[in-house]
Amino acid sequence: MFGFELQAVCPETGARAGILHTAHGDVETPVFMPVGTQAAVKGVLARDLMGDLNAKIILGNTYHLFLRPGHEAIRKLGGLHRFMAWPRAILTDSGGFQVFSLDGLRKVTEAGVLFRSHLNGDEHMFTPESTIDVQLALGSDIMMVLDECLAYPASHGASRASMERTVRWAQSAYEHYREGGADGERACFPIVQGSMFGDLRRRCAEQLLELNADGYAIGGLSVGEPRALSLEMTEITAPLLPAEKPRYVMGVGMPEELPEYVARGIDMMDCVLPSRNARNGYLFTKDGRVVIKQAQYKEDPAPVEEGCKCYTCRNFSRAYLRHLFLAGEMTFSTLATLHNLQRYLDIMRDIRQAILLGKFPEYLSTRRRSTP
RNA sequence: GGACAGGUGGGUGAGUGGUUAAAGCCAACAGACUGUAAAUCUGUCACUCCUUGCGAGUUACGAAGGUUCGAAUCCUUCCCUGUCCA
Numbered sequence: 001m002f003g004f005e006l007q008a009v010c011p012e013t014g015a016r017a018g019i020l021h022t023a024h025g026d027v028e029t030p031v032f033m034p035v036g037t038q039a040a041v042k043g044v045l046a047r048d049l050m051g052d053l054n055a056k057i058i059l060g061n062t063y064h065l066f067l068r069p070g071h072e073a074i075r076k077l078g079g080l081h082r083f084m085a086w087p088r089a090i091l092t093d094s095g096g097f098q099v100f101s102l103d104g105l106r107k108v109t110e111a112g113v114l115f116r117s118h119l120n121g122d123e124h125m126f127t128p129e130s131t132i133d134v135q136l137a138l139g140s141d142i143m144m145v146l147d148e149c150l151a152y153p154a155s156h157g158a159s160r161a162s163m164e165r166t167v168r169w170a171q172s173a174y175e176h177y178r179e180g181g182a183d184g185e186r187a188c189f190p191i192v193q194g195s196m197f198g199d200l201r202r203r204c205a206e207q208l209l210e211l212n213a214d215g216y217a218i219g220g221l222s223v224g225e226p227r228a229l230s231l232e233m234t235e236i237t238a239p240l241l242p243a244e245k246p247r248y249v250m251g252v253g254m255p256e257e258l259p260e261y262v263a264r265g266i267d268m269m270d271c272v273l274p275s276r277n278a279r280n281g282y283l284f285t286k287d288g289r290v291v292i293k294q295a296q297y298k299e300d301p302a303p304v305e306e307g308c309k310c311y312t313c314r315n316f317s318r319a320y321l322r323h324l325f326l327a328g329e330m331t332f333s334t335l336a337t338l339h340n341l342q343r344y345l346d347i348m349r350d351i352r353q354a355i356l357l358g359k360f361p362e363y364l365s366t367r368r369r370s371t372p
Numbered sequence: 373g374g375a376c377a378g379g380u381g382g383g384u385g386a387g388u389g390g391u392u393a394a395a396g397c398c399a400a401c402a403g404a405c406u407g408u409a410a411a412u413c414u415g416u417c418a419c420u421c422c423u424u425g426c427g428a429g430u431u432a433c434g435a436a437g438g439u440u441c442g443a444a445u446c447c448u449u450c451c452c453u454g455u456c457c458a
Contacts, residue, residue: 250407
């Protein structure tokens with residue numbers, strides 16, 4: 001049975017620790033979910049994600065898997081978990097983000113999104129109902145409703161119209177989900193939109209509450225706005241969401257921002273930064289960034305991060321990683337991604353521990369002081 | 373000894389009279405990246421100066437001379453490299 005169990009709430013900040021129960025295992029929250037868009041977290045093996053990293057849940061993407069290899073193919077092959085040999089939980093994004101990122105290849109209508117495949121130009125239509133069907137075929141544990149993610153900045157009028165359409169889509173998706181997919185094993189989250197307008201965020205949240213959903217997401221952030229605004233929108237929205245349901249902010253953030261979202265009552269986050277930046281030579285450490293290609297690391301025998309327990313830091317020097325990066329060796333991507341994901345997952349585990357021990361306020365103030 | 377071909381900025385390699393401080397690629401050095409159209413993309417990449425400007429000056433296409441208003445580009449000599457013939 002899908003469910004969310006709240007274990008502790010920080011009385012000072014409202015930060016929460018809990019457990020997300022899924023058909024594919026428990027997920028301790030707050031949690032960071034590595035992004036595995038095309039049925040793979042780029043650069044790393046499912047084995048490593050389960051091993052040292054010990055990730056409990058990852059993301060997949062409806063748009064990408066629908067186009068290739070196709071959700072029916074994945075269904076026939078036993079579902080996404082089996083397909084990618086990942087027995088733990090999977091959350092699939094609806095393709096709503098691609099409505100934003102594939103600007104130019106799509107057209108948003110009341111019925112849904114008409115788009116052209118970025119792979120071969122084929123025309124397809126995503127509706128609130130069809131994206132639920134695709135996600136049911138994939139077998140994801142947490143499905144996301146189709147939403148419209150607006151670019152920043154957007155006018156109040158455009159944001160309002162878009163938000164209202166997102167609400168209507170969420171209603172359609174949820175109705176469809178209740179009719180055919182709500183078996184208690186899986187969950188479906190609607191997404192609060194409203195661009196950077198507090199009143200729209202509030203209105204959107206209020207209307208989505210009527211769905212009595214399994215959990216709620218805050219979307220439309222990290223689309224180019226100043227980071228303070230992302231936090232502000234989260235701060236406005238999160239308290240309106242049901243305390244007993246998980247809250248998920250989509251697509252954030254930098255390491256130092258993770259505790260900030262948790263402090264605003266967020267339980268789940270995902271972001272491509274640790275994996276993408278890893279491949280681009282940008283490594284996250286306790287003491288700030290290490291841009292591994294820089295000449296200063298040419299003969300540096302130290303690990304990327306002193307004291308880090310990841311496979312990369314246990315075995316290799318910065319000099320070696322720099323060499324692999326400059327040589328274009330694919331092993332670099334793997335080692336760098338292992339480290340960055342370890343960093344993100346460790347941060348979340350530290351945060352969770354702090355909340356459970358009642359020490360989150362101290363954790364937060366220490367982090368804020370030491371932020372580079 | 374002879375016949376061809378060729379010597380361009382860290383490398384490679386365009387350029388055969390002016391719009392060329394010299395394309396492109398590579399290397400080097402920086403930067404970006406936030407529900408992944410990303411193992412991607414962007415910038416800098418001779419030196420000096422300043423009023424940092426589609427600024428000024430200096431040096432530079434093997435060497436030295438020459439032709440020309442003007443030469444990496446044409447001519448002469450020399451040096452060097454490669455291939456082939458003796």
